[in-house]
Each structure stands twice: as structure tokens, then as C-alpha cells.
Amino acid sequence: MSHAAGQTAARAGGGLLLAGVLLSACSTGPDADDTAAEDGRLLIDGGTVVVMDDAGTVHEGGAVLVEADRIAAILDGDAPRPAGVAVLDATGHLVIPGIVNTHGHAAMSLLRGLADDMPLMTWLNEHIFPAEAELVDPEFVYWGTLLSSIEMLKSGTTTFADMYYFRDDAARAVVDAGIRAVMGPHVIGFPAPDFASPAATLADAAGFMERYRDHPTLVPGTAAHSLYTTSLDDVRAALRLAIDHDAPFQIHAAEDASEFATATELTGMGVVEALESIGALRPGTVLAHSIYLSDEDIERIAAGGAGVSHNPQSNLKLGIPRAAPVVELLAAGIPVGLGTDGAASNNDLDLFDEMDTAAKLHKFTNADPTALPAETVFRMATMGGARALNLHDRIGSLEPGKRADIVLLDARRAGLTPLYNVYSHLVYAARGSDVSTVLVNGRVVVGNGRVLTVDEAEVMERARGFGARVREVIGGSEPELRR
Ligand SMILES: [Zn+2]
Known part of the structure; x- marks a missing residue:
């Protein structure tokens, strides 16, 4: 892809959508939202960062710095944090690659x-x-x-x-x-x-x-x-x-x-x-x-x-x-x-x-x-x-330079507390419904469990409409399919 095109897309889409998430997930207040929209940088801070690099690195209390559509840096718990960036508080969350x-x-x-x-x-x-x-x-x-x-x-x-x-x-x-x-x-x-x-x-x-x-x-x-x-x-x-x-x-x-x-x-x-x-x-x-x-x-x-x-x-x-x-x-x-x-x-x-x-x-x-x-x-x-898919230079892990496809799971829930081994929880205990926030290409597309890009209620309404049409076409010959 052209790098410039990706950045434009991430800023145009990401800045607007970020606001709704940060207001409820971050204590830095509405001013930070404006900073995020202008600056295009976001620090996902305080979670357990599961990098999925070859070494299997996991940072407790780590951070992911997102810059436009890319992962700019992974910081461990002790590393100094950059100033003047919007912060998404990931305390109690697992931060994993999409x-x-x-x-x-x-x-x-x-x-x-x-x-x-x-x-x-x-x-x-x-x-x-x-x-x-x-x-x-x-x-x-x-x-x-x-x-x-x-x-x-x-x-x-x-x-x-x-x-x-x-x-x-x-x-x-x-x-x-x-x-x-x-x-x-x-x-x-x-x-x-x-x-x-x-x-x-x-x-x-x-x-x-x-x-x-x-x-x-x-x-x-x-x-x-x-x-x-x-x-x-x-x-x-x-x-x-x-x-x-x-x-x-x-x-x-x-x-x-x-x-x-x-x-x-x-x-x-x-x-x-x-x-x-x-x-x-x-x-x-x-x-x-x-x-x-x-x-x-x-x-x-x-x-x-x-x-x-x-x-x-x-x-x-x-x-x-x-x-x-x-x-x-x-x-x-x-x-x-x-x-x-x-x-x-x-x-x-x-x-x-x-x-x-x-x-x-x-x-x-x-x-x-x-x-x-x-x-x-x-x-x-x-x-x-x-x-x-031969896309491993772009996605699959939280490594600098890759696209910012990042998922936050709320690990404070009953099915995930206490936590001894992140992989054990991710594979044997976590469910999709534990996901709280999702970024794709640096853009926050799910915040607090809600999809921010499309009108979910409208899509469900349409889906029900197609369901009625499917019943009409197929259901007539197979009564057990009607309900
Ligand atoms: Zn198939």
C-alpha cells in the first residue's frame, strides 16, 4: 500500500472515533481527544502486552504506542512514557495482536x-x-x-x-x-x-x-x-x-x-x-x-x-x-x-x-x-x-512497524481472574465477548464492546429482513426450518 494513503485513512477515521472511547476509558478528559485527533498518536498503557514475537515476549504493565496506522513502539512497565499523547488506559486488560x-x-x-x-x-x-x-x-x-x-x-x-x-x-x-x-x-x-x-x-x-x-x-x-x-x-x-x-x-x-x-x-x-x-x-x-x-x-x-x-x-x-x-x-x-x-x-x-x-x-x-x-x-x-496469508510483515504480532491491529480483553472478569498464564487464559478460558476494544490499522473500531464504525441496530434489522426472505424461499418446503 502507499504509506501516505494509509495514514490519511487512519487519521480521518481514527481521530473521530477515538473520542467516544477515550471519554469513557481514559481519565485525561476531553482535551486529550482533540490531541488524539490532531496528533494521531495513542498510547495503550498499563495492560499485559502479549507481543507474539519469536521470543514470546509478554510485558506486564506495558504499553503500545500507536502512530497513525502503525505500531511505533512497545514499552515495558518501567520504560518512560512519551509526553503529550492520548492515553487509553489498559489496566487489567490483555493487549494482544488482532x-x-x-x-x-x-x-x-x-x-x-x-x-x-x-x-x-x-x-x-x-x-x-x-x-x-x-x-x-x-x-x-x-x-x-x-x-x-x-x-x-x-x-x-x-x-x-x-x-x-x-x-x-x-x-x-x-x-x-x-x-x-x-x-x-x-x-x-x-x-x-x-x-x-x-x-x-x-x-x-x-x-x-x-x-x-x-x-x-x-x-x-x-x-x-x-x-x-x-x-x-x-x-x-x-x-x-x-x-x-x-x-x-x-x-x-x-x-x-x-x-x-x-x-x-x-x-x-x-x-x-x-x-x-x-x-x-x-x-x-x-x-x-x-x-x-x-x-x-x-x-x-x-x-x-x-x-x-x-x-x-x-x-x-x-x-x-x-x-x-x-x-x-x-x-x-x-x-x-x-x-x-x-x-x-x-x-x-x-x-x-x-x-x-x-x-x-x-x-x-x-x-x-x-x-x-x-x-x-x-x-x-x-x-x-x-x-x-503471507501478510506476516504487516500483521500477526505487536512489533514496531506493523499495522496497529490491536485487541484489548478485559481480564478482570470472573472467568479470567486470577491470571497465571496469559496463553492458558487466551486459549482455554477467554471468549470473544471478553473483548472490549479493537483497533484496526490504528483506528478504534470497537470501544467498550460496541462497534463504532457502523450502525449495529440497522445491520441486525436488515439481517432479520433477509431471514424472512430466506424463510419465504426455502422454508416453505421444510417446515422444521421455520423456527
Ligand atoms: Zn469453506
Whole structure:
């Protein structure tokens, strides 16, 4: 991005919004708000700062100095504080890097609870794809993406990777919500709600990539649904667009046992082998799920540098009778992030919940309580996700020079008091609802648990409206879905 553009955006958006938060969270009074708006500097002071650098630094009573859209400095408890800056009092809070959700379909929050408790292919082919064909339009995607953005911001997620339709409308929602997202052209090998074919999807796709190239929070990236829905040539074309723009690329891979046979039939190769053959296993490619992998597949992914998005709750709910080999993937040096998948298969977008499940799932499947310790899981949710998306120079940790994506959790609550080990609390005890304040790109977007960027009540009203429309279209044939 252009540095100047980011600073302007942060000042224009951040200064105004800061006021409401500082008035209630800081004792320095209204004058400080004016200083913040003018100066663009903010000191988040007095919390337990969980840096997530390689050394695993934690500063008790530390501070984060934010300057415009960047983290300018991390100060330990004893370091002198700069004078003349606005202060956000973080006493009693955990100050952590914004959480990264590496896989999802944001607008599907409008289909949450529509069809549950069935196998993946039945769920997709008999419920989700037909419902989408009938219902998904630009408005659906705009309001659905906004709805998910609110849910994610309020539970501490500051970046999400999205794979859906009507990219321009999804992008508009992301920008309005003030969240960071990776999204863009998405090919699937049958007529989609937005485009009739992969060729049509890709026809002006470079325009999208160019339009958002230097955007402060929207990272343009491409996606192909999977090798079981999309031809290898079309997957290659979407990948090519990502490579040409040095952008992330997402694809579902090895989620279901049937995929290997389908891929072999269509391409003569297994899923990962086929992706390797087109050069897809490069850094910035995110393989969603990656459950059915052979040892050779893991070697291929490690050699290529691609990342994996682990979505334990979606996998568990869809009854996938195997866990992704996360311990092995990490041992091979593969970047692994966490994802929720769409709200229709999870059914929430709270990454704290996902961390808890990930840690416990692998202890269970490995019959080993030392598998995936809490710090490892929290690293997956932050730096691991940033690495998988190839955005680790921008996000994932609280280090000077990175974008100021920062989350404050109120650790004075009953479920988090007393505190012995920050990672233990973050993974096993904290919930998204413990989040009080969220900054994205230096802008305060959640203050005291409230979203400050959009009118939350209006979004809920719209979501209820879409719910009524979904019932009208789908509910008639399935009475149990009406309530
Ligand atoms: Zn998915």
C-alpha cells in the first residue's frame, strides 16, 4: 500500500472515533481527544502486552504506542512514557495482536442454522448451493458481510480471509466495517450467483486487484472453490491472477475423503499433487482444511511454502472422521492458521472458541495432553494465520512497524481472574465477548464492546429482513426450518 494513503485513512477515521472511547476509558478528559485527533498518536498503557514475537515476549504493565496506522513502539512497565499523547488506559486488560481468521464465507452468516447435522456433500449440494442460487445477490452479500464483520470485530478478529461472491459488494462492507480482509475474484466451475462461468468471473478481475492494490485494509486476493467443483485450468487461471499481483490465493483442499478420488478422476493426480503441478503451493496460498494428506503431500506443501487453514469446528460439525494433521504440519514448518469457515457450518465466527477446540481436538486425537500447547495455538491464531496469508510483515504480532491491529480483553472478569498464564487464559478460558476494544490499522473500531464504525441496530434489522426472505424461499418446503 502507499504509506501516505494509509495514514490519511487512519487519521480521518481514527481521530473521530477515538473520542467516544477515550471519554469513557481514559481519565485525561476531553482535551486529550482533540490531541488524539490532531496528533494521531495513542498510547495503550498499563495492560499485559502479549507481543507474539519469536521470543514470546509478554510485558506486564506495558504499553503500545500507536502512530497513525502503525505500531511505533512497545514499552515495558518501567520504560518512560512519551509526553503529550492520548492515553487509553489498559489496566487489567490483555493487549494482544488482532486475531486472524484464515478461512470463511462471510455473507453466509445470513444462512446460519438453515441446514445443520448432515454430511458435507449433502449439505453443500442439496441445501447450500441451491439456497445460494436462489437468494444471493449484491445486497445479500453486502449486509451478510457486514453482519459477519461485526461479529468478528467484537470477538477480536481484525483480519479475515473471505471466499464468496459479488466481490465488490463484499469489499464495500469490509471497508464500511473498518475490518481488514483478504478477498476478491472467486472461481467455481458452475454458474455462480454473480458470474455464469469462471471465464466471466475472471474477465475484469484484474480491475478489482488493481483497484484495491494500495488499500489500507482490503488485501486483494483470488480464490478457487476446490478441485472437485472447478477444473484445474480454471484453478490455474485464478492462481495466475494472484501470482501476477503478488497476492494471496485460497482454495478448499482435502477436506473430504471423496476428494482424492474426484481429483484423480479429473486430473490424474491427487489433490495436493495437482495443486503442485500448477505451481499453487507457493507462499501466500492458503489450503483450507487439508485433512486427508499423505506424508508426501505434507512434504510437497512444506517444499512449496503454502499455508494451511485449520477449521476444527467446521470439520467436527460436518462429521469429518479425521483431524487435520496439524502437529505434523507444524513440525514440517508449514504456516498453519485457524479459520472458522462460514457461519453456516460452524456456526459462529468466534476465534477464541476455535482456539479452545483446536487445542483439545489434537490432544484427543493424539492421545497426548502435550500436543498443541496453548501458546502454540495462540500463535496459530495470530502469527500463524499472518504467515499463511503471507501478510506476516504487516500483521500477526505487536512489533514496531506493523499495522496497529490491536485487541484489548478485559481480564478482570470472573472467568479470567486470577491470571497465571496469559496463553492458558487466551486459549482455554477467554471468549470473544471478553473483548472490549479493537483497533484496526490504528483506528478504534470497537470501544467498550460496541462497534463504532457502523450502525449495529440497522445491520441486525436488515439481517432479520433477509431471514424472512430466506424463510419465504426455502422454508416453505421444510417446515422444521421455520423456527
Ligand atoms: Zn469453506
